[in-house]
Amino acid sequence: MKLSYTTMATPGLGVERSVGLAAKFGLNGIDLRVSDHFGELTENSTNAEIDRAKDILNSFGIAPAGLLCYNTSDMETESLLSDQLARLVEIADRIGSPSIRMFAPKAADGVELQGHLEKLAKIIRHGLEKGGKADILVQHHNGNLNAVQASRLARLVDEKRFGIILSPDHCMIQKEDIDEVGRVAIPYVRQVYIADWRETEDGLKVALPGEGSVRIREMLAMLPDDFDGWYSFKWEKIWNPDIEDAEKVLDKFVKYMKK
Secondary structure, eight states: OEEEEEGGGSTTSOHHHHHHHHHHTTOSEEEEEESTTTOSBOTTOOHHHHHHHHHHHHHHTOEEEEEEEOOOOOOSSHHHHHHHHHHHHHHHHHHTOSEEEEOOBOOOTTOOHHHHHHHHHHHHHHHHHTOOSOEEEEEOOTTBOOHHHHHHHHHHHOOTTEEEEEOHHHHHHTTOOHHHHHHHTGGGEEEEEEOEEEEETTEEEEEOTTSSSOOHHHHHTTSOTTOOOEEEEOOOTTTOTTSOOHHHHHHHHHHHHTO
Protein backbone atom coordinates (compact mmCIF):
# COMPACT_ATOMS: atom_id res chain seq x y z
CA MET A 1 0.00 0.00 0.00
CA LYS A 2 1.45 3.35 -1.11
CA LEU A 3 0.64 6.15 1.33
CA SER A 4 1.07 9.87 0.77
CA TYR A 5 -0.42 13.15 1.91
CA THR A 6 -1.28 16.36 0.09
CA THR A 7 0.39 19.59 1.10
CA MET A 8 -3.00 21.14 1.73
CA ALA A 9 -2.00 19.95 5.22
CA THR A 10 1.13 22.12 5.31
CA PRO A 11 0.35 25.53 3.77
CA GLY A 12 3.42 27.75 3.70
CA LEU A 13 5.72 25.11 5.16
CA GLY A 14 7.75 24.71 1.97
CA VAL A 15 9.00 21.68 0.08
CA GLU A 16 11.79 20.56 2.40
CA ARG A 17 9.82 20.63 5.64
CA SER A 18 6.72 19.10 4.04
CA VAL A 19 8.70 16.27 2.48
CA GLY A 20 10.55 15.80 5.74
CA LEU A 21 7.25 15.17 7.54
CA ALA A 22 6.34 12.49 5.01
CA ALA A 23 9.63 10.75 5.74
CA LYS A 24 9.32 11.20 9.50
CA PHE A 25 5.95 9.44 9.68
CA GLY A 26 6.75 6.62 7.30
CA LEU A 27 4.79 7.72 4.25
CA ASN A 28 6.00 6.68 0.81
CA GLY A 29 5.10 9.82 -1.09
CA ILE A 30 3.68 13.32 -1.13
CA ASP A 31 1.28 15.25 -3.36
CA LEU A 32 2.82 18.67 -3.93
CA ARG A 33 0.54 21.52 -4.97
CA VAL A 34 0.88 23.56 -8.16
CA SER A 35 -0.82 26.81 -7.24
CA ASP A 36 -0.20 30.51 -6.78
CA HIS A 37 -1.80 30.16 -3.33
CA PHE A 38 0.73 28.47 -1.03
CA GLY A 39 1.80 26.09 -3.79
CA GLU A 40 5.22 24.48 -3.62
CA LEU A 41 5.29 24.97 -7.39
CA THR A 42 3.37 27.14 -9.83
CA GLU A 43 2.68 26.85 -13.53
CA ASN A 44 5.46 29.42 -13.99
CA SER A 45 8.06 27.52 -11.95
CA THR A 46 11.43 27.41 -13.68
CA ASN A 47 13.20 24.16 -14.48
CA ALA A 48 15.67 25.00 -11.74
CA GLU A 49 12.86 25.34 -9.17
CA ILE A 50 11.28 22.06 -10.26
CA ASP A 51 14.66 20.32 -10.17
CA ARG A 52 15.29 21.67 -6.68
CA ALA A 53 12.01 20.17 -5.46
CA LYS A 54 12.91 16.87 -7.14
CA ASP A 55 16.32 16.86 -5.42
CA ILE A 56 14.63 17.36 -2.05
CA LEU A 57 12.25 14.46 -2.72
CA ASN A 58 15.17 12.24 -3.68
CA SER A 59 17.20 13.25 -0.64
CA PHE A 60 14.43 12.03 1.68
CA GLY A 61 13.55 8.98 -0.40
CA ILE A 62 10.00 10.26 -0.89
CA ALA A 63 8.19 9.78 -4.20
CA PRO A 64 5.97 12.36 -5.89
CA ALA A 65 2.58 10.64 -5.63
CA GLY A 66 0.86 13.18 -7.84
CA LEU A 67 0.67 16.91 -8.44
CA LEU A 68 -2.36 18.62 -6.94
CA CYS A 69 -3.26 21.16 -9.63
CA TYR A 70 -5.93 23.81 -10.07
CA ASN A 71 -7.05 24.17 -13.66
CA THR A 72 -9.30 26.73 -15.25
CA SER A 73 -13.01 26.02 -15.58
CA ASP A 74 -13.17 28.17 -18.72
CA MET A 75 -14.19 25.95 -21.62
CA GLU A 76 -15.11 28.72 -24.05
CA THR A 77 -11.55 28.99 -25.35
CA GLU A 78 -10.76 25.30 -25.71
CA SER A 79 -7.02 25.76 -26.12
CA LEU A 80 -6.81 27.56 -22.75
CA LEU A 81 -7.54 24.38 -20.78
CA SER A 82 -5.76 21.95 -23.12
CA ASP A 83 -2.59 24.11 -23.08
CA GLN A 84 -2.77 24.37 -19.30
CA LEU A 85 -3.11 20.61 -18.89
CA ALA A 86 -0.13 20.11 -21.22
CA ARG A 87 1.97 22.51 -19.12
CA LEU A 88 1.02 20.72 -15.90
CA VAL A 89 1.95 17.37 -17.46
CA GLU A 90 5.29 18.90 -18.44
CA ILE A 91 5.94 19.88 -14.82
CA ALA A 92 4.89 16.43 -13.63
CA ASP A 93 7.23 14.71 -16.07
CA ARG A 94 10.15 16.85 -14.99
CA ILE A 95 9.67 16.17 -11.27
CA GLY A 96 8.84 12.51 -11.88
CA SER A 97 5.19 12.58 -10.83
CA PRO A 98 2.98 9.86 -12.30
CA SER A 99 -0.03 12.17 -12.61
CA ILE A 100 -1.68 15.55 -12.25
CA ARG A 101 -5.01 16.24 -10.56
CA MET A 102 -7.61 18.20 -12.51
CA PHE A 103 -11.10 19.45 -11.77
CA ALA A 104 -13.88 18.89 -14.29
CA PRO A 105 -16.41 21.74 -14.23
CA LYS A 106 -20.06 20.78 -14.12
CA ALA A 107 -22.39 21.79 -16.93
CA ALA A 108 -23.73 25.33 -16.69
CA ASP A 109 -27.42 25.84 -16.13
CA GLY A 110 -29.33 25.07 -19.30
CA VAL A 111 -26.44 23.12 -20.86
CA GLU A 112 -27.11 19.47 -21.67
CA LEU A 113 -24.75 17.19 -19.71
CA GLN A 114 -23.82 14.84 -22.54
CA GLY A 115 -22.78 17.68 -24.82
CA HIS A 116 -20.81 19.27 -22.00
CA LEU A 117 -18.97 16.01 -21.30
CA GLU A 118 -18.21 15.48 -24.99
CA LYS A 119 -16.70 18.96 -25.26
CA LEU A 120 -14.66 18.47 -22.10
CA ALA A 121 -13.43 15.06 -23.31
CA LYS A 122 -12.30 16.62 -26.58
CA ILE A 123 -10.32 19.29 -24.71
CA ILE A 124 -8.68 16.70 -22.45
CA ARG A 125 -7.71 14.53 -25.42
CA HIS A 126 -6.11 17.56 -27.07
CA GLY A 127 -4.13 18.14 -23.87
CA LEU A 128 -2.96 14.53 -23.87
CA GLU A 129 -2.03 14.70 -27.55
CA LYS A 130 0.41 17.51 -26.85
CA GLY A 131 2.77 14.91 -25.41
CA GLY A 132 4.21 13.89 -22.09
CA LYS A 133 4.00 10.80 -19.92
CA ALA A 134 2.07 11.76 -16.79
CA ASP A 135 -1.56 10.76 -16.46
CA ILE A 136 -4.36 13.28 -16.11
CA LEU A 137 -6.66 12.26 -13.25
CA VAL A 138 -9.97 13.99 -12.62
CA GLN A 139 -11.11 14.41 -9.04
CA HIS A 140 -14.88 14.39 -8.65
CA HIS A 141 -15.62 17.28 -6.34
CA ASN A 142 -18.47 19.25 -4.86
CA GLY A 143 -19.30 22.06 -7.29
CA ASN A 144 -17.85 20.08 -10.19
CA LEU A 145 -18.63 16.70 -11.74
CA ASN A 146 -19.62 13.97 -9.32
CA ALA A 147 -18.10 10.46 -9.45
CA VAL A 148 -20.73 8.94 -11.75
CA GLN A 149 -20.43 11.87 -14.15
CA ALA A 150 -16.62 11.60 -14.00
CA SER A 151 -16.92 7.97 -15.05
CA ARG A 152 -18.96 9.05 -18.08
CA LEU A 153 -16.21 11.54 -18.90
CA ALA A 154 -13.56 8.81 -18.60
CA ARG A 155 -15.47 6.61 -21.03
CA LEU A 156 -15.63 9.49 -23.52
CA VAL A 157 -11.93 10.38 -23.19
CA ASP A 158 -11.07 6.69 -23.62
CA GLU A 159 -7.31 7.11 -23.13
CA LYS A 160 -4.97 5.04 -20.96
CA ARG A 161 -3.50 8.24 -19.52
CA PHE A 162 -6.83 9.46 -18.17
CA GLY A 163 -8.54 8.24 -15.03
CA ILE A 164 -10.28 9.19 -11.80
CA ILE A 165 -9.18 10.14 -8.30
CA LEU A 166 -11.74 8.65 -5.94
CA SER A 167 -12.81 10.97 -3.13
CA PRO A 168 -15.21 9.14 -0.81
CA ASP A 169 -15.83 12.36 1.13
CA HIS A 170 -17.20 14.09 -1.94
CA CYS A 171 -19.43 11.10 -2.65
CA MET A 172 -21.00 11.82 0.74
CA ILE A 173 -21.13 15.59 0.23
CA GLN A 174 -22.74 15.17 -3.20
CA LYS A 175 -25.09 12.48 -1.82
CA GLU A 176 -24.11 9.86 -4.36
CA ASP A 177 -25.19 6.22 -4.29
CA ILE A 178 -21.90 4.52 -3.48
CA ASP A 179 -23.08 1.22 -4.93
CA GLU A 180 -23.56 2.99 -8.26
CA VAL A 181 -20.16 4.65 -7.87
CA GLY A 182 -18.67 1.22 -7.30
CA ARG A 183 -20.26 -0.16 -10.45
CA VAL A 184 -19.40 2.61 -12.87
CA ALA A 185 -16.47 4.64 -11.48
CA ILE A 186 -14.18 2.16 -9.73
CA PRO A 187 -12.81 0.70 -13.01
CA TYR A 188 -11.31 4.12 -13.79
CA VAL A 189 -9.85 4.87 -10.34
CA ARG A 190 -6.06 5.38 -10.26
CA GLN A 191 -5.67 7.18 -6.92
CA VAL A 192 -7.72 7.69 -3.75
CA TYR A 193 -7.98 10.79 -1.57
CA ILE A 194 -8.69 9.92 2.07
CA ALA A 195 -10.65 12.49 4.08
CA ASP A 196 -13.44 12.38 6.62
CA TRP A 197 -16.10 14.81 7.79
CA ARG A 198 -18.22 14.88 10.95
CA GLU A 199 -21.84 15.98 10.62
CA THR A 200 -22.76 18.60 13.24
CA GLU A 201 -25.58 21.06 13.84
CA ASP A 202 -23.31 23.72 12.35
CA GLY A 203 -22.58 21.73 9.21
CA LEU A 204 -19.70 19.48 8.23
CA LYS A 205 -16.50 19.63 10.26
CA VAL A 206 -13.12 18.10 9.37
CA ALA A 207 -12.50 14.77 11.10
CA LEU A 208 -9.70 12.24 11.20
CA PRO A 209 -10.24 9.16 9.01
CA GLY A 210 -12.69 6.81 10.70
CA GLU A 211 -13.99 9.46 13.09
CA GLY A 212 -16.58 11.01 10.79
CA SER A 213 -19.49 10.04 8.57
CA VAL A 214 -17.68 9.20 5.32
CA ARG A 215 -17.95 5.52 4.36
CA ILE A 216 -14.23 5.22 3.68
CA ARG A 217 -13.70 1.54 4.48
CA GLU A 218 -16.76 0.52 2.50
CA MET A 219 -15.55 2.36 -0.58
CA LEU A 220 -11.96 1.14 -0.28
CA ALA A 221 -13.32 -2.41 -0.23
CA MET A 222 -14.71 -1.80 -3.72
CA LEU A 223 -11.24 -1.41 -5.19
CA PRO A 224 -9.81 -4.45 -6.98
CA ASP A 225 -7.34 -6.64 -5.10
CA ASP A 226 -4.55 -5.63 -7.50
CA PHE A 227 -5.10 -1.86 -7.07
CA ASP A 228 -1.65 -0.26 -6.94
CA GLY A 229 -2.51 3.43 -6.88
CA TRP A 230 -1.69 5.94 -4.17
CA TYR A 231 -3.79 6.53 -1.07
CA SER A 232 -3.34 10.24 -0.30
CA PHE A 233 -4.38 11.85 2.99
CA LYS A 234 -6.39 15.02 2.31
CA TRP A 235 -6.12 17.09 5.49
CA GLU A 236 -7.25 20.53 4.34
CA LYS A 237 -5.60 22.87 6.80
CA ILE A 238 -5.11 25.35 3.98
CA TRP A 239 -8.87 25.99 3.99
CA ASN A 240 -9.44 25.14 7.67
CA PRO A 241 -6.61 26.86 9.57
CA ASP A 242 -7.97 25.96 13.02
CA ILE A 243 -7.56 22.18 12.61
CA GLU A 244 -4.49 20.39 13.97
CA ASP A 245 -1.11 20.68 12.30
CA ALA A 246 0.04 17.90 10.00
CA GLU A 247 2.68 16.77 12.47
CA LYS A 248 -0.07 15.81 14.93
CA VAL A 249 -2.23 13.80 12.51
CA LEU A 250 -0.01 12.10 9.92
CA ASP A 251 0.78 9.19 12.21
CA LYS A 252 -2.95 8.70 12.85
CA PHE A 253 -3.57 8.48 9.10
CA VAL A 254 -0.84 5.87 8.72
CA LYS A 255 -2.21 3.78 11.58
CA TYR A 256 -5.76 3.99 10.20
CA MET A 257 -4.67 2.81 6.77
CA LYS A 258 -2.59 -0.06 8.17
CA LYS A 259 -5.35 -1.47 10.40
